[in-house]
Amino acid sequence: MSSSVDKSVREKCISILREKFSEIVKRIVEGKRPVLVMPKRVLTNTIYDEKNKLLLLGPEMQRRSFLDVNESRKFMQTLLMASIIYDALANDEYPTIRDLYYRGKHTITYRDLHGRIHRENTWDEQRESDSVIRDLEVYLGLLREELLILSKEKGKVVGNLVIKSGDDVIDLSRMGHGAYAIEPTPDLIEFVDVDAEYVLVVEKDAVFQQLHRYGFWKKHKAILVTSAGQPDRATRRFVRRLNEELKLPVYILTDSDPYGFYIYSVFKIGSITLSYESTRLAVPSAKFIGVMMTDVFGDEAFRKLARKANLKNVFKDAINKLPQKKPYLSESERKNYVIKAKPKDVERAVELVGYSLALACLEDREIKSKIRKKEGLTGYPWFHTPEWMRELCIFFNTLSKLEIEAMASKGLRFLADKYIPEKIETHDYID
């Protein structure tokens, strides 16, 4: 009952697995030690490629030898997982990462040189088996989605786009009030026809529902996507393909808080855990249209602050290069809409941009003393731009955040027909 698309994928993957692992068989037959060689998947081997704006895996390689007692466990785990995935492919199965964990989980009983009996689990937690799956992705040069490993999916899409998925042709402009839930294997989607000018990715499902129902995508010729929170891999890959293959610019709309900023960063640059996949998942040209802290507060107060003696140098570029900004909210709207930042928001902001900016802009003494302990956290280099420093400075200074819903509550017409299109037209976004 599987689709014909899946059948051909299975054949392709089976032959890649055979080929890659026959090397090991060959070594054994030749009397050599069985060894796996693959790129090192660790933080120290993760590089930020500033030119291409991507998090990438560095050049370091690692060897895993079966006959090295420190490496044999990992070696065996890798082979165990590869064989389970191979079996699943051959048997028309569609495992999830959770059930791959279960499929491989068992206890091995063995006798050591002194005759003592030992018991060892293949893996104890899913964290361990997930890491082995990532190793295999790197080793095989295949994403787990290509190996027909499925997962929970949250992404949805509507717009003037016709796709082929499985054996069906689906018109994403004919979804009624509902939407199309993106498949877990977006590489198997074929783009049949498109009539759109850009992709708008909305963090929040509820706002996606509002814009969809309002007819935003029809009126503004957009493909409307929601990641429903932190984007999963399939949503990221789908958006990447829209950008790469259909040449559609991508705009991201999130809450105005450090979590929203980070969601944007994951779409654009990639994430550290999945750095080996950034070249296929990230959209380096993605633009953050908002909600920006400057959309809420403007930047007048920031300019005053940034001229203080101790901040002058830090914000020289922001003051000189960035055009002045007026807020979209009146003072009374701001008063009703803005939410107080939580300690977790502050922590996340420090992760993004580092502790020194936080210390410079914060006025709250209690929080300041907590952040002193974060010394060493220097933040992500891609947040050290004048634009982001201004945004995060306002965040630290006001300790405020704002949800997209607040913009919608000024009227859906305001959000859909003024805020979003105006920001895109006037290039009032962060690149």
Next chain:
Amino acid sequence: MSSSVDKSVREKCISILREKFSEIVKRIVEGKRPVLVMPKRVLTNTIYDEKNKLLLLGPEMQRRSFLDVNESRKFMQTLLMASIIYDALANDEYPTIRDLYYRGKHTITYRDLHGRIHRENTWDEQRESDSVIRDLEVYLGLLREELLILSKEKGKVVGNLVIKSGDDVIDLSRMGHGAYAIEPTPDLIEFVDVDAEYVLVVEKDAVFQQLHRYGFWKKHKAILVTSAGQPDRATRRFVRRLNEELKLPVYILTDSDPYGFYIYSVFKIGSITLSYESTRLAVPSAKFIGVMMTDVFGDEAFRKLARKANLKNVFKDAINKLPQKKPYLSESERKNYVIKAKPKDVERAVELVGYSLALACLEDREIKSKIRKKEGLTGYPWFHTPEWMRELCIFFNTLSKLEIEAMASKGLRFLADKYIPEKIETHDYID
């Protein structure tokens, strides 16, 4: 750009709002005190209707008078919210409950009899405005979905079902590898054509993906739905309509743990907060096909336990009436698949079935002493059946749980072609 369906809904709702609130205007014109009368939405006015297997709102009514200082705040909140919703309907808006909160949030400044100035917020937290929306649903006899108030939606569906949503006709058997994301206003869906024998609701999105991809719904003529965790209102209403209007039996598949059991209970009986909507959201005939604790452990050990002197009476019915059950898992599978219950699972189980069953079946002394403090928690009456007492007794006794994924890891073929259909055919479920 809104659909024609939405336009006629707006007109209908506007006239209901006008009619209901013109009563108040009339009273004012006549020089009477403005008063709202509506059913009391509190726990003590929530009734379990055993015959119809539904949680319902009882007969108690509440009055809210504008001129009573204890009631005027609530009275004004209700009128404020009604006017915001009215405006939204009239202006082609699609608010969410979050943005209704923002739309109404402001500070009222007033002077008391002594000339002192006071400030009061219309509402402080969304909890407050949400409660007002629920009051309005009861007062108007309209669900918020009918008032075109949107929300985040997680539910998805595939199967041999053709629907009309908005202005589009959508064939849910032609979704490729993706799925149809259910709209937030499922009452506006029109069922055009159906060719299915039952509805299978799967708690977990990842398992839904697996069964979908495997072609389960084609092979077994099912409509496949996922609630992606705790079901939202739209998914419940959609499933209810499939059951009521298309006469399709509904089977629920969740993890084997107290959270899974509770998800089933929400689908079947309703929830306390939304008891006023059970008659439209609940599916009293829904059946829990699993994963049952007896599917994992069988019931032999339970029978031994239940014959102990102190338990004989409690489990008389379970022992005499319920057929013996063999487990679906071998001992070694059980060993690899079963997870240790967490304290939160135990707490939830006590909520479901009460502390006395927990004390009777538990062997872990530490947990037992914690539960002694829960004295008074008697559980929900609909869990006090022989079937559920057996399930929960095994849970307390083994302190174990099992995920659906574990069943899938025995092979998707096992889950899709044996476990699910066999349980349905042999009526091996809890009603």
